[in-house]
Amino acid sequence: MNIDSAREKFLLFLQNYEEYKTCDFSESDTRSKVIDKLFIDILGWSESNIQREGHVDCGYYDYRFSIPGFYMLVEAKKQFLDFVLPIKTKIVSINTLLSENRDVIQQIRNYLSDEGIDYGIITNGKQFIIGQFINHNGTLWKQNKCLVFNGLDEIKENFITFYNNLSKEGIIENGGFKFLQNKEIEFSKKIIETLVDREKEIVRNSISTNLTPIIETIFGEIFSDIKEDDAEFIKECFVENKETIKNRAELNGLFSDTPPFLSEVVGAQNHDSISQQINAEITSSNVSLKMAPPKPVIIVGSKGAGKTTFINFLFKNKLPNDTINRYPYVYVDFIKYYKNSKNVDTEKISEDILNSLYEQYPFLELDTYKVLKRIYIHEINRNDRGIWSVYKEKNQLVYLDKLNSFIEEKFKHKELHLEELSKYLVRERQMRLIVIIDNADQFDMETQESAFLFASSLNRRAFCGVFVSLREGYYYKWRNLPPFNAFESNVYHVTAPKYSEVLQKRISYTLKKIEFDSSVIERNVTGVNQVGYKIEMETQNIKEFFLSLQNSLFDNSNELIVDFLNYSTFPNTREGLRLFKLFLISGYTDVSEYIMRVRFNRDNHKITIPIHEFVKSIGLHNKLYYNHEISVIPNLFYPCNESSNHFLKIWILKYLSNKLKSGGNVNKYDSLSDLANCFINYGYKTDIIYKELELLLKLELIETDEILTDIKWVNLPEKVFNVCISAKGYYYLNEVMNRFYYFELVLQDTPIFDEVFFNNMCQVFPHCTENGKRNMNNRIETVECFMRYLGEQENHEPRVVLNQLGSIVQDIKNKGMDADIRNIKDKMGLS
Template sequence: MNIDQAKEKFDQIYVELMDENVPLDTEQDARFQVIDRILVEVLGWDRSGIRTEPHTDSGYVDYLLTAGNRNRLVVEAKRTSRLLIDTHQPRMAWYKVNGPALQSATDGLEQAKRYCTDTAVLFSALTTGLQWIGFWAVRTDGVPPKEGKAAVFPSLEAIQKNFAVFYDLFSQEGVLTNLYQVHVHQSEGLQINHSEVLESVIEISERRLLSKSGLLRDLENIYRSFFSSMSGEDDPDMLAKCFVESKESRAADESLEKITRNLLNQIDIVNSDRGTELEDQIRVSVESQRGDFILIIGNKGAGKSTFIDRFFRLVLDKQLRENCLTLRVDLANSDGNQVTIANWLTDKLKIELEKNLFKDGYPTYDELQGVFFQEYRRWSNGEYKYLYEKDKITFKQKFGEWMADIALNQPQKYVRRLIENAAHARRLMPCIVFDNTDHFPQTFQESVFQYAQSIYRECFSFIICPITDRTIWQLSKSGPLQSYEHRGFYLPVPSTKEVIAKRVNFIKEKAKGNAELNGNYFTDKGIRLSIPNITAFAFSVEDIFINEDYISRIVGWLSNFDIRRSLQIVQRVITSPIIDIGELVKAYAIEQRFRPQRINIKKALLFGDYNHFNQQDSSFILNL
């Protein structure tokens, strides 16, 4: 599609909207009747590249437009009755973002800016379908976004009269060539000479994938098995050996620790080599039969989920473990809908409780009768006493129908009864973990927190919620943390060097000793390399990332000390043909010392699998 064809299509849509009285009362009407059509039919965006309502740290983006597997444009939609422009000037114009003409659009523009930051998009559109505002939300020219100019089209008629600018700003063709920057700079007084030819130093055609040796491709399996895995759900041994044990004196970032300590009157540092603080708390809860509500606090990627899994599987005293009914609800599997999250949590808890309490994953009639024994006694001695004495079978059928109705139509009551049955009849302490809540916005986390508190207040239970230090700071200022009782444990983030060292030592331990037995261990992981090659690989990784402090520090900086992201960067370096770790392995095999030059390690970090830097292949480095 070219601009002339786009203009013809826009004129057709304009006539339809003006002549046919199309309903545009709600935001959904505007999106369906106008915005969707303009984006696809006029502006040339591929429907397959349009994502609606994708989740980000700041909420749900109305439209995230992509091309070439990269995010390109954020579109924030509002209902047509929403006032965006405070001036009645009918023409298309450029107004200062924080100026008087756009005061009513401030909230929408700020919302779009947050989405742009989350999705690495620079330009955004705020629209009701009839009014369009183009906003350079993430600027790289030293001008604060609020101080810049925004393109304002107050009506479809204004778009029609200035269609070339509209097309340059919002079309796929215009966005891919950054034409919005040309228009914004011109509106702000910076003139660009269109005759000046700007050329890339390295043409796209010169960038190519480098070939990998067969040994290097085989070694990638080792990385995926032992370096990428965080949970170790199918390998408790790895979980135990690779968790970084931190002491109180060294693991926490001092500033974050100080903020957290100032916010909470009582917060302990987790000594993660044993987790004795959490164990002591569980012991007190079991003995006192009063339960407790625990927050595990730490940065994103600090290993909160891994710490909890490891604690209940391997660290907690066996006798205490036998007295616990551990239930884990993984919020990462939810759809993130705050309205329905309570029902979703109830359904997941119901499944977990039945799976852990009953042999076949569901209760028998007699087991259900035990859960509702209080009501059974009441029926047999009260309302249905004569039916019970006259016809027990009919009585039991009637009571069974009542229990089925409770399980189906009052699942929250059913879940609480199962929790009470576990605590009082089976003498187990329900330990409920609401994991990965920190993947979602603050309001969503508040809903989960309040749901967990409702269980804690009604039932004897030990509740654990991992939460980020950023969220606990927000909730402590205004939110349910001010009202509800809880205890907090701060989990420090280990250094990147320690994380890698643990995994390297684990590989080396597995590779030595009984060669046949350990060879089977690696084979079970899909690794077909010989033990000498595996050992050499471990020493090579050690040379690059552990013995070279500077390299591991760079990885930590680029990932903001997020363990998952650190391991992704390490993978980028290890598996890059620029270093070709296969050559290091061969050098160890013939007992020669060979270390890659630091410049090649940096190139591997920058270029990855390519011969030159390729922005589309890099999630951690931005070419300015």
């Protein structure tokens, strides 16, 4: 049913209605001959959505219409029982209609109250009163707006409004009556808007200010142009994945990375065994054109498993020298050749492979005239015996010109030349070229197919050994279909290393450098600390502090910090390092105090960082107050544009979290359209659902099987893809979101849609001193008030969502908030 066909049917209904005017219809006749036709034939409702003559305590209602997330009752009156309504179609308050339509309004209110439904329609077949007749938010129901149609001619003139508000399609699309959805939000204010100093920054003590450039210098090393194929970097920072006892059982279990049970996939337990098996594959056959080359090697692994780092580690550190010497290799980063097109320029890739060979292996002299002639020696010999024979015998200048033209022509066709060069290495040097095609897994299936086909053609025609990294989800789904089933391959699953170990090694790699580089800390640092004492710190003390971070950051005493970095930035190691640097240079982090602890506590140089200090430091950075637009801490309670719903992001995360728990890592994805339809059926508006999904993707709280998190985009792409909860989303949902330290930040920049609650929060909200200090007692009161406000707001959520996914507010209390507040009060003696 669409609006055009609905209007045609309505015009036909009007013609038949003229006949009904001569009949004195009872309520039953009105229902069967008029209302059924309107709602079923014209407005698109089906019998499965309708229950007739339901019994409640006060009597029998006429119709109950139900879709997931929305319910309404329809009360049908006799045809000639006219209502007293405004002449034209209008939106008016119920109170305006009440005095002259009291009986019918009170009757439907009684039915609604008994049935636990808020929305109703009163009609006699030609006039309609549509509205919300029951409230749960403490406001007067009489002040609610209702939409009235005073006759069928009015409906004809305003059919679009009629259809958008009462059709099944319109109610699903708008999550209820459209005229109620379109009403402006009557009240919306944020605490931060009331603060005159909201843009101010914290006043830092001078010694911390003087230490900041040193921190920037040291941790700037992490963000320098270190290449993933740098030998020293790989040696120091590669995490070999051996069998370990994992803690954090639930999170690590849900996001663990294990190969599927497929006979053709080699699931090695650590990188040593994979390396040994791959080396055996490379060297398994004699280097000869009479022997088939090794089968293509496909490296699969989850996103962030470190396939690129593993490939580099394999060839630079693990494979024996004998293998490397006999098997020159070239690394191809596929990202370089992807230009938003499905066509892969294999000619350009081949040209770059050739150039890499010339640069990396000059001793092979592959670009010399001597070798070029050897590459094409068979064709040259044939030409010497045939078409060039006369010139070779009688005119050497012409012969050489022919020979040079021949070689130049061959050299123009890079892909064909690469094949011939590779066969030359096999034939005359007993060496096999290895081509590694990496990062094809960053793109869609069609692009990955192109990469695989190119690699396979090099393997078959050029006798190359080839490595291709592919996304495991794609490979497992398509492995028995073309082109993958046309080529026999060896598949290796690279298991992701423990992310915290990756962070630790990279931080240690950077910090170690200050031991050998005196220019990093050239002189003592002087200044005034937070207490006001003048302090001078020697360079050795500062070095000791930074070096102590290697041992203490990943100690058990800082396990909450490690978890935060681990789960909120996985698999983006660089982002984890950036957050740690942000903590050290934040105005709220008193580095001088940590240095003094190391200096005077000689027996124990370990530094303990409370999680609330860490989150506050990175969440506020140098600002006095939280602003969700610039903070690295996302505000899950901030509605998208044109919405006043604090919870939809969280409902989506809970839905995907449940899917992960029930289906495991293999079945964690849900199609975007199925997910959206689920929440449409709950009663949420389509455009709001997609806006919230966009925000969740941008915040990296959910992830897709198609899109890289580092690709910048404005809107959801117009393509079919699947989504799942990310490690960050799961961690925020089950840990961060439930803690006092999170709430006291985000409440500062959350719109409050209730004036009474807003005023109460403003009364107790503590303002910051210039040093960022705030009264703890008032901080607790503000959080408690915000929790009560959220509880009231949650009462307006669809009951079906609450029944299926559970109360968000109660989860927050149970998972940490109540315990946090008790602990704080105990320490303050407020219990």
